[in-house]
Amino acid sequence: MRKKLVFFLLLLAAFFATPAFCSPAGFDVESIRGPRIKELYMVIHRDPDSQILALERGKLDVLGDITRPVDVKRLAGNDEIDLSVAQGFHIFFMGFNLRKEPWNSLALRKAVAHAIPRQQIVRDLFSGYSTPISAFLPPASPYFEPDVPSYPYDPDLARSILEEAGWKWDSTGRLVPPGSDRPLVSFRILGPTAQAAPTTMEIARRIADALGKIGLSVELEPLDFSVMIRRLDVHDFDLFVMAWSLSRDPDNLFAFFHSSMDVEGGYNIQGLHDPEVDEVTERLRWAPDKKTAEEAAAKAQRLLSEKLPWIPIYSRYMITAVRKDWKGLVSSEVTTTDNLWTLLSMEPVSGKMRPVFWALSDEPRSLNPLSSSSAYDWQVLGLIYDGLIAVDPYTLEDVPWLATDWKIETVESQGGPKTRLVFTLRKNVKWHDGRPFTAEDVRSTLLFLKENNIPRYYDSVRDIESVERPDDFTVMVTMGKTSYWYLHNIGGTPILPAHILELAEDWKSWQPMRTPHPERQGLTMLVGTGPFVFSEYRPGEYVKLTRNEGFWKLPEDLR
């Protein structure tokens, strides 16, 4: 216990004392220039144990997404390694099947919420590097609403809520619903096996134990992940435990809770049908501006905390380790050091340049920016391709990237109001092959993605009505409906060069990294505007990227 406390205090000290966590007041991310490093090896390192050993031995410089308390503890005591801790977008919860009795009873759900010892679960299983939550958005979200009804651990209160609502207990202590003489049967919590998610079933076991204390008999049903998803897809469950890793935008509340999403394979897994929630999530999904979005997001969170379609349990901190051989690292309360800004500004403490070894926890699948949905592919592709807008690592606000400026406006038309996005593009940007980046590239990319119904981009571009380019550095995108989120959907889409895109005959089987560039020797078709140029992929070993010597953010002394 004492050891745990010391470790927790150490972790808190790291959280608040790391220079990156100091207030970024006056800090302008746009002033960051780079990349300063010349070579970046993204080392494919699957086994978590050997990842830690490699980091300690100096074979890796950056290791992100460290989840096991034992690893955090070990690295926290290493003088050669810095840990950065951020709140992240993880949210773990228990869901109910609201289509069935007894889970359609709000009183029961509230009692369940009071019966779960979140604090204790987090303390015991995560040594304090997670935070118990009551909200439906992760604490890192700019739209997080702290002022929502919460349900602190109080089994006595849970019992009195049930009593007030007419629930009783039989002689053996089992819960009996109002108007019935028969106690509830036993229920099952679905969850992934320990192989897929090591702590999930342990959390489920603790929840089951806690619910036993208010008279609910709950058993565990660990399942292979795809089997579990199939059961959830067809709504064959009572309870389930699951985690989401969300984005900075709160519009996924629409996907999770709007009644139209209660379809087979839809994300309203619990089957919530509530007119008030429908109204507010619609307002959030189709908010024409940020102010409306903020109001709707706050109201949606308050409403959901009252209706409790899920019980939020905890949110995991994101933890990244970097060797102290590097300086210029960028991190904040909401962003760990393994980010684009760090890659731009990092340089060796010794002043002697050497390659950076960055851990990639799995194999990149195809490195095809059109078809790939793999997060590991995008850790690489995200450094080769750029979007129009980037995200500030401190505030999570939009910052100019390929677009220097943008306008979001609502225009009236015969079919009703529509959102129009007008982007002003940066003028001094060149593709890796030296061709200039223009509005035609943006137009071609968006139309290519829409016309081919490419699944990865389907939801981002499907509402595009037209893409115009009044001049070489202005793009006007008109959407079929109104939504503030279109700005992030379109602004976050990676832009591909029009002159390469027209050579991609079949986007599904396109292998840009294996196809030589038609004009420039040494380059492949993986041509972007990003800070790094694709150099080599050795399956199972590494992806090598080199500095884009023509990058628009390169500092003067490196040009």
Next chain:
Amino acid sequence: MRSYWLKRVLGALIVLLVVLFLNFFLFRLMPGDVVSTIIDPRFSPEAKAELRKQFGLDSPLYEQFFRYAKAMVTFDFGLSFLSQRPVWEELRSRLPNTVFLLGSAFLLSAILGTWLGIHAARRRGSFLEKIVLLAGSVSFSFPSFFVQLVLLLAFGWALPLFPLRGSVSIPPPEGFAAAFFDYLWHMTLPVFSLVLLGFGSWAIYVRNLMVRTLGSDYILLARAKGLPERRVLWGHAFRTTLPPIVTIFLLALPGVISGAVITERVFSLHGVGTFLLEAILGHDYPAAGAAFFLLALVSIFCNLAADVIYGLVDPRIRVGRSMEE
């Protein structure tokens, strides 16, 4: 003779056909598909439907079966669902590591185990026999990941004699010779771990066979005739035990590929074992179908090879020769 081989080949074809059917239907009996494992609120049910269309999962099952059967018999396995790269290309990039790792580990364990087994049987109660018995129990009782992690910790981290991961240094050395020795250096620890885990079971198996054989009357007769011990051991006793050893060797060969998963994971090696596991877990039908189809082919080939080698190592076994002859 000809009818025997015709029967064997026909039998092999029937087995292959059964594998072909099972490969298709077993994978599709598993709940869900490759698309259902994508759970991302930014990926709507409509986007998922598009993806199913892209993979051909929206067409009727019989159409999918014919497409699959054609792909298998023409060895054109198509694109992997997960990587969108040709399955052949995926396998080709992974085969060298797996073949080297398992081939060398399997051969070394078999040779070392057989040699130790023979000598342990010859010197009953000796120190060597005790080592064989101990090694056998170690290989049966220790989980491979544990032994491999301990080795990695000892010789990759505490005493950094060997690399912690992969089959190549990063950045890789230049020149063929340097690259070759770099590869050997990387593969030493994984191969050694498999030999350490594998030779004991071979040694025990061979020892037991040899103990029984060395106690036979014809060995007694050979010794009584005054034949040199070396000839008794290798020319008479070992030769008699060869058929079961060959059988075990050839039948174990296809199985070791699936056993490569853990080793490949611990040492971060790019191999077929990991590919197989990911294909199954990710419902990657083309990749899993191709991998199991090829494994079935290797198994069938090994069975046929065992039949041929039987005759070569034991002159008493001849197809088509009657007892009277």
